[in-house]
Amino acid sequence: MSLPTKTQQWILNEKPYAEAVLEGENQTFKLVTTDIPALKDGEVLLKTVYLSNDPAQRGWISPYAIPGRLYMPPVEVGDVMKSMGIFRVVDSRSAAVEVGSLVNAVSGWTEYTVINAKDVVKITPQAGLPETHFLGALGLPGHTAYYGLTQIVKATSEDTVVVSGAAGAVGNIAIQIAKKMIGCKKVIGIAGTDEKCRWVEKLGADVCLNYKSASYKQDLEKETSDLVNVFFDNVAGEILDFMLTRMAKYGRVAACGAIANYNRDNDIIGIKNFYEVVYMRLQILGFINIDWFDHLPEVQALLADEWKKGKLVIGDENETVVDTSFKDIPRTWMLLFSGGNTGKLITKLQE
Amino acid sequence: MSLPTKTQQWILNEKPYAEAVLEGENQTFKLVTTDIPALKDGEVLLKTVYLSNDPAQRGWISPYAIPGRLYMPPVEVGDVMKSMGIFRVVDSRSAAVEVGSLVNAVSGWTEYTVINAKDVVKITPQAGLPETHFLGALGLPGHTAYYGLTQIVKATSEDTVVVSGAAGAVGNIAIQIAKKMIGCKKVIGIAGTDEKCRWVEKLGADVCLNYKSASYKQDLEKETSDLVNVFFDNVAGEILDFMLTRMAKYGRVAACGAIANYNRDNDIIGIKNFYEVVYMRLQILGFINIDWFDHLPEVQALLADEWKKGKLVIGDENETVVDTSFKDIPRTWMLLFSGGNTGKLITKLQE
Incomplete structure (x- = not known):
C-alpha cells in the first residue's frame, strides 16, 4: 500500500458565539486539503478510525475562551479542530509503535496525523468488547464518572444521588457506578427523552426523569422528598438551578460539565437559587478528569472487571457510533447538543 | 422600679416579595402592643438594649422560605420579627441569671421578652471595648469570618484573597484576619463607596475596590492579574459571577452570604459564568457559623487577644450604632440593604 501524501482536514473558520454554523459565510468549520509532512525520527503516521465527540470541544472554540483558563489550549482560527480519537498506525519511525496497531491520541478532525510516538497510547481491547470503549466506558468518560463519584464527592451507600445527563457518555457510567459499585441508597437519573430514561433505569437507576416532561419538577420533588446528598452534574443551567433547591444539608455537587451553557454564550440562564448554597451549606x-489521569489504567481495569462479573453494562448500548463521511464530521458532532446520542457519541469514519 | 406589664412589638404583617415595605397597606411589619406574661420558674424578663441587624433576617421573612431549608425556622405572619440582640435582665426567676446583668439572646423586635434562662448567654465586656462588640467583631460576625477563612477555605499565607462586602460586619473582620492573622499574600476588598474602600485599606487590605465605580471590572482584573485563590463572598449575584472569571485553578469560594439576592426574589441576577467552576476546578x-458555634468563646478570646496586642482594629469604627426609637426599628434595619452601614449595623433602642 502506498502511503498517503495529502489529507483532508476540518479547520476552525470562525469562533461561534452561539450554536456552531454548518454552512454559509459564517460557517464555523472549513474543509481543506493539505500536504502530509514526511515523518521524522520518533514520529508515526496515524489514520483516523474513530473520533470522540465531547461537549468540552465547544469550549475550546468559544470566542470567550481565555488561554490558561481552559485545561487545553483553545483552538484558534485556522487550526485543525481538535479531537480525541482512535487511530491506526500506518507508518512509523519509532521502535515502540508498530504499523497496524491501534492507538488513542489527541489529534483532530483530519484523515491523517503526524504525531510523536510518545503522545500515543496503545490500546488492547478486552475480549468481547469493541475498541470503541476506549473512548467511552473504559476511556475518559468512565474515568470521569469514577473520579467524580469516588474522589470528588466521595459518594457512599448512605447517599441519595442524582445524575444529570444520565444517558450521556459520563452519566450512564455514573449511574451504574453509583448503584452497582458504591451501592448508593437511591439513584435518580435526569435525561432528555422518555426512551433514554427507560434505558437509564435498565442500567440500574431507581428512576429516571425526563426534564422535558411537563411534570418534571413535581416528579423530581416527589422522588427527592428525602432530599439529595450528591448531585453529579453534567449539565448546569436550569437543571442545576432547580437541583440546588432539592439538596440536603451539606449536600455535594460534582460539577462535571455545563453543556447547557456551551452553545449560548450570550443568553445563558444563570443560577438564581445560589442562596441555597449558603443556607444548606452545599459544596x-x-x-x-485529567487531574487524576495517572489512575486511568487502574480505573479501566476495575471497570472492565466489573463488566466481566456482569455488574456493569458496557457494550454497544453505551455508544452511539455514527458512520460518517469525512465531510459530515461537524454534523455528527452537533448531535451532542441536540440530544442525538445515547451513551458516548462516536464518529466512525467511512473508509 | 415597677415592672412593665405591656410591650410594644413589631410583628410580620406580610411577607415581602421584593424590598420590605415600610408604610401603607402592604407594609411588611406592623407595630402592636401586647401583654407581658407572668414569669414562670426558670424564666427571665429582658429589656432590649441593642438589636443586631443581619442580612440573613431577610431570608427568614421570604415568602419562598421553606421550613427546614433555613438554619432557623422562618418568621410567619403574626410572629414577632426575630432578631439577635443584647438585653438587660429586669426580672429573674432563675438563680443563674441576675437582675441587672447584660445578656446575648435570640429574641425579636420587642421592648420586653420573656425567655428561658437557659437561652441567654451572659456577656462580660473586655476593658476598653463596648458591649456592642458582642454583636460585631467578638460576636457572630467575627466568628463567621474566622470560621470561614480558617476552617472552610483554609486560607494560608500563600493565598491571594478577595473579600466582598468588605466594609460590612463580617467582611471587615475577614479582611483583618486574612491580612494580619493569617498573613495572606495579597488581600483585596470590594465595597460600595470610595469612603468605605479607604477604611477597608486602613484596616489592612492591600487595596479595596468600589464596585459602583465605572472602572471596577478593569481595576479588579488589574489587581488580580495573578488570579485569586480564595474568595470570601458575602454578596453573591454579579460580584460572585465576575469573580468566578478571576479565580485561579483550584480556587476556593467561601459562600458566606448572598445579600445581592435577598431583596429581589423575582429578578435575581443569576450566576452565568458557572463553566469556570468546571474548567478551573473551583470549590x-x-x-x-452556627455549625461551629461551640468554638465561639475560643474565637472571642483569640480575637480580643489580637486586639489587645494592637493587631486587630476592634472599636467604634467597626460599628454603625444607630440611636433608634421603637417605631423606627424597621427603618434602621433597612439601612443594611442600601449600604448604610460601615461594619456592624446595630440598633440602639432609645429609652
Missing part, C-alpha cells in the same frame, strides 16, 4: 466541586 | 463552599 459545589468543579473537577476535570 | 464553592457554603457555610453557616
Whole structure:
C-alpha cells in the first residue's frame, strides 16, 4: 500500500458565539486539503478510525475562551479542530509503535496525523468488547464518572444521588457506578427523552426523569422528598438551578460539565437559587478528569472487571457510533447538543 | 422600679416579595402592643438594649422560605420579627441569671421578652471595648469570618484573597484576619463607596475596590492579574459571577452570604459564568457559623487577644450604632440593604 501524501482536514473558520454554523459565510468549520509532512525520527503516521465527540470541544472554540483558563489550549482560527480519537498506525519511525496497531491520541478532525510516538497510547481491547470503549466506558468518560463519584464527592451507600445527563457518555457510567459499585441508597437519573430514561433505569437507576416532561419538577420533588446528598452534574443551567433547591444539608455537587451553557454564550440562564448554597451549606466541586489521569489504567481495569462479573453494562448500548463521511464530521458532532446520542457519541469514519 | 406589664412589638404583617415595605397597606411589619406574661420558674424578663441587624433576617421573612431549608425556622405572619440582640435582665426567676446583668439572646423586635434562662448567654465586656462588640467583631460576625477563612477555605499565607462586602460586619473582620492573622499574600476588598474602600485599606487590605465605580471590572482584573485563590463572598449575584472569571485553578469560594439576592426574589441576577467552576476546578463552599458555634468563646478570646496586642482594629469604627426609637426599628434595619452601614449595623433602642 502506498502511503498517503495529502489529507483532508476540518479547520476552525470562525469562533461561534452561539450554536456552531454548518454552512454559509459564517460557517464555523472549513474543509481543506493539505500536504502530509514526511515523518521524522520518533514520529508515526496515524489514520483516523474513530473520533470522540465531547461537549468540552465547544469550549475550546468559544470566542470567550481565555488561554490558561481552559485545561487545553483553545483552538484558534485556522487550526485543525481538535479531537480525541482512535487511530491506526500506518507508518512509523519509532521502535515502540508498530504499523497496524491501534492507538488513542489527541489529534483532530483530519484523515491523517503526524504525531510523536510518545503522545500515543496503545490500546488492547478486552475480549468481547469493541475498541470503541476506549473512548467511552473504559476511556475518559468512565474515568470521569469514577473520579467524580469516588474522589470528588466521595459518594457512599448512605447517599441519595442524582445524575444529570444520565444517558450521556459520563452519566450512564455514573449511574451504574453509583448503584452497582458504591451501592448508593437511591439513584435518580435526569435525561432528555422518555426512551433514554427507560434505558437509564435498565442500567440500574431507581428512576429516571425526563426534564422535558411537563411534570418534571413535581416528579423530581416527589422522588427527592428525602432530599439529595450528591448531585453529579453534567449539565448546569436550569437543571442545576432547580437541583440546588432539592439538596440536603451539606449536600455535594460534582460539577462535571455545563453543556447547557456551551452553545449560548450570550443568553445563558444563570443560577438564581445560589442562596441555597449558603443556607444548606452545599459544596459545589468543579473537577476535570485529567487531574487524576495517572489512575486511568487502574480505573479501566476495575471497570472492565466489573463488566466481566456482569455488574456493569458496557457494550454497544453505551455508544452511539455514527458512520460518517469525512465531510459530515461537524454534523455528527452537533448531535451532542441536540440530544442525538445515547451513551458516548462516536464518529466512525467511512473508509 | 415597677415592672412593665405591656410591650410594644413589631410583628410580620406580610411577607415581602421584593424590598420590605415600610408604610401603607402592604407594609411588611406592623407595630402592636401586647401583654407581658407572668414569669414562670426558670424564666427571665429582658429589656432590649441593642438589636443586631443581619442580612440573613431577610431570608427568614421570604415568602419562598421553606421550613427546614433555613438554619432557623422562618418568621410567619403574626410572629414577632426575630432578631439577635443584647438585653438587660429586669426580672429573674432563675438563680443563674441576675437582675441587672447584660445578656446575648435570640429574641425579636420587642421592648420586653420573656425567655428561658437557659437561652441567654451572659456577656462580660473586655476593658476598653463596648458591649456592642458582642454583636460585631467578638460576636457572630467575627466568628463567621474566622470560621470561614480558617476552617472552610483554609486560607494560608500563600493565598491571594478577595473579600466582598468588605466594609460590612463580617467582611471587615475577614479582611483583618486574612491580612494580619493569617498573613495572606495579597488581600483585596470590594465595597460600595470610595469612603468605605479607604477604611477597608486602613484596616489592612492591600487595596479595596468600589464596585459602583465605572472602572471596577478593569481595576479588579488589574489587581488580580495573578488570579485569586480564595474568595470570601458575602454578596453573591454579579460580584460572585465576575469573580468566578478571576479565580485561579483550584480556587476556593467561601459562600458566606448572598445579600445581592435577598431583596429581589423575582429578578435575581443569576450566576452565568458557572463553566469556570468546571474548567478551573473551583470549590464553592457554603457555610453557616452556627455549625461551629461551640468554638465561639475560643474565637472571642483569640480575637480580643489580637486586639489587645494592637493587631486587630476592634472599636467604634467597626460599628454603625444607630440611636433608634421603637417605631423606627424597621427603618434602621433597612439601612443594611442600601449600604448604610460601615461594619456592624446595630440598633440602639432609645429609652
